[in-house]
Amino acid sequence: MAADVFLWRLPGADGTELGPPDLRPGLDPLLAAAGPLGTASGGGPAVLKVHVGPPGRPAAILPIWAHAVAAAAGCPGATFTDTLSISTRGLDTAPALAAVAAAKGYPTEETSAAAGGRFVVGDGPEAPAPLPAPPVPGGRLEGLELAGILRGAGSLVVLNPVRAHPHLGVVGAVATLGLELASRDTKLRLHVGIRPQVDTPLCAGCGSCLDVCLYDAIVIRAGRALIDHHLCTGCGECMGVCFMAGIAPEEAGGLARFQQDVAESAVAVGLAEPAGRAGGRSVLYLNFMIQLGGAATASKARRRLPVAGIGILASRDPVALDAASLSCLEAGVGVPLAEWTGYAQGPGDLLGRAEALGLGSREHRLREV
Numbered sequence: 399m400a401a402d403v404f405l406w407r408l409p410g411a412d413g414t415e416l417g418p419p420d421l422r423p424g425l426d427p428l429l430a431a432a433g434p435l436g437t438a439s440g441g442g443p444a445v446l447k448v449h450v451g452p453p454g455r456p457a458a459i460l461p462i463w464a465h466a467v468a469a470a471a472g473c474p475g476a477t478f479t480d481t482l483s484i485s486t487r488g489l490d491t492a493p494a495l496a497a498v499a500a501a502k503g504y505p506t507e508e509t510s511a512a513a514g515g516r517f518v519v520g521d522g523p524e525a526p527a528p529l530p531a532p533p534v535p536g537g538r539l540e541g542l543e544l545a546g547i548l549r550g551a552g553s554l555v556v557l558n559p560v561r562a563h564p565h566l567g568v569v570g571a572v573a574t575l576g577l578e579l580a581s582r583d584t585k586l587r588l589h590v591g592i593r594p595q596v597d598t599p600l601c602a603g604c605g606s607c608l609d610v611c612l613y614d615a616i617v618i619r620a621g622r623a624l625i626d627h628h629l630c631t632g633c634g635e636c637m638g639v640c641f642m643a644g645i646a647p648e649e650a651g652g653l654a655r656f657q658q659d660v661a662e663s664a665v666a667v668g669l670a671e672p673a674g675r676a677g678g679r680s681v682l683y684l685n686f687m688i689q690l691g692g693a694a695t696a697s698k699a700r701r702r703l704p705v706a707g708i709g710i711l712a713s714r715d716p717v718a719l720d721a722a723s724l725s726c727l728e729a730g731v732g733v734p735l736a737e738w739t740g741y742a743q744g745p746g747d748l749l750g751r752a753e754a755l756g757l758g759s760r761e762h763r764l765r766e767v
Contacts, residue, residue, distance in 0.1 A: 400761040401718035404431040405726070407709040407766065408688060418456075419688060421463055424710060425470040427767040428684075432712045435471045435553050435680050444473035445551040447520075447579060449559050450480045450499045453488035458559040459686065461503040467684065468515060471555060478504055479520040479547045482582040484589065485612060485633035490582075492522030520547035521581045528581045531666035536755055539662050543581040548670055553680040556716070560687045560723055562739035564634035565592060565647070565656055568727065570720030570745065571683040572752050576664030588659050591652030592632030596623045600644030607636035607645060632656075643740060654747045661751035664716070668757055685711045685723045690730070706730070717749055717758030725764075 406424035429435075435444065446468055451458035461478075468476045480499065483489035488498055496519055500506045504517035518524050526549040531542035548554070558574040566573050577585055603621035615629035616636060623645075625636075632652075637645045647653050672679055687708040708730050713719035724735065724745070731738040753760055 399759060400763045401713060401715035401759055403711055403713040403715070403718050403722040403762045403764050404428055405709055405711050405722070405764055405766050408707040418460055418462070419707065421688075421710065422466045422470075424767075425466050428710060428712050429467075429470045429682070431765065431767045432682055432714065435473065435555065435682055443550065444468070444471070444476040444553045444555065445547055446473075446476050446478050446515075446555045446557060447574065448478050448480055448504075448557050449574075449578070450489065450495065450502060450504070451559075452486045453498050453501075457499075457502040457504070458561070459557045461505075463686070464504075464557060465514065467555060467557060471682070473553070473555075474514050476515050476555075477547070477551075478515055478517045479525075479545070480517075481520040481545050481547075481578050481580070482522065482585075484582060484585045484631060485610070485635040487610075487612065490612060492519040492524070495519050496522070518547060520545035520579070526550060528583075529670055531584075531663070532669045532671075534662050534665045534669065534755060537662045537665070539659060539666075542584050542587070542663055542666055544584070544667055544670055545579050545581055548579065548667065548672075550672060551679060552672055554682075556681070556683045558683070558685050560685050560690075560727060562741065564637040564741050565589075565632075565653055565743070566660075566748060567735060567739050567741050567744035568724060570723055571685055571716035572664050572720050572748055572757065573660055573745065575667045575716060576660035576662070576748075579667045580663050584663065586631055588656065588663060589632040589634075592634070592656055593627050593648045593652065594625055594630065594632065594634070594637060594645050595648045596625060597644040597646065598622055600640075600642040602642060602644075604641055606639045606641055610635045610639050637741075646742070653743055657745065657747035658751040661748050661757070662755060664752055665755045665757045681714070683713055683716045683719050685719055687711070687723065687727060687730070690727075713762075715758035715762070717752050717760055718762035719758075720745065720749055721760040722762045722764050 526546035
């Protein structure tokens with residue numbers, strides 16, 4: 399059955415803007431079309447999943463945008479959250495991630511009263527203990543853990559910046575659910591079957607991959623990078639920084655299995671109920687396609703084509719939302735997605751598995767507001 403996906407198109411820029419676009423004019427009609435957020439039975443705070451992004455760059459979801467969403471959704475005192483990275487230095491420990499979020503303008507404990515809301519590391523010590531994932535009917539994974547911030551969340555808003563990814567092609571709402579609302583240990587478990595390999599003729603021995611590897615899995619020998627798969631976690635950081643685009647998963651390196659497992663993790667997040675409350679939680683998904691131009695990796699071979707901002711899409715169905723976002727993105731870039739992302743794979747296995755497990759439907763109706 400087709401699901402509704404609502405699109406607010408970003409107005410055309412006149413070339414005079416010096417700051418980020420003001421999304422408030424679009425958020426009110428967009429969230430009104432998507433329907434009231436509501437809360438789980440018995441109440442509970444709203445949690446807004448944001449994406450802080452690596453140190454040294456503006457937040458992928460700017461705090462002013464997150465606050466605007468919270469206000470439009472009727473939850474101005476919401477908790478903002480992101481979870482620990484398995485790859486990026488500065489995002490791999492709770493104090494570091496909290497510091498980066500604060501530096502980018504998210505409210506801390508000290509500033510929360512004035513700013514409204516507060517940023518909490520979703521799987522850090524300030525959050526509740528990790529939440530055991532409920533069994534997924536038809537699933538094959540056991541023992542997954544979800545970010546503890548979900549325990550008390552009466553409602554959830556997932557704010558996802560659509561972006562390229564070495565294992566998924568494009569990150570949408572389903573991937574954000576499955577990866578960024580899981581505990582760090584579960585993220586490592588999901589990635590472990592991926593085996594990146596070095597295309598030796600393309601390797602310049604520059605050491606960029608070695609510099610970003612948190613796990614000391616890469617060495618330079620005889621002027622070429624070598625990856626120790628006993629140490630490698632498959633995070634993909636080395637693929638993004640390779641200047642010559644010379645690192646890619648092995649042909650049988652488990653990308654299809656990885657995408658399917660991420661989909662199952664996403665379904666588990668959808669099934670998880672707030673602690674002590676019945677009836678589940680209200681969830682709203684928003685895909686931001688605002689700052690698409692210049693979102694390049696360090697690799698010259700993977701520079702993104704300049705793309706104007708498209709807008710924001712919202713839905714209650716994350717699978718339909720991602721399918722609609724991919725269509726809009728491909729129309730916007732005017733070339734196959736793989737040519738824009740620089741990665742051969744797309745999220746087909748991810749969305750197919752999510753649909754098969756009942757998370758949503760790729761069939762959708764796109765409605766502009």
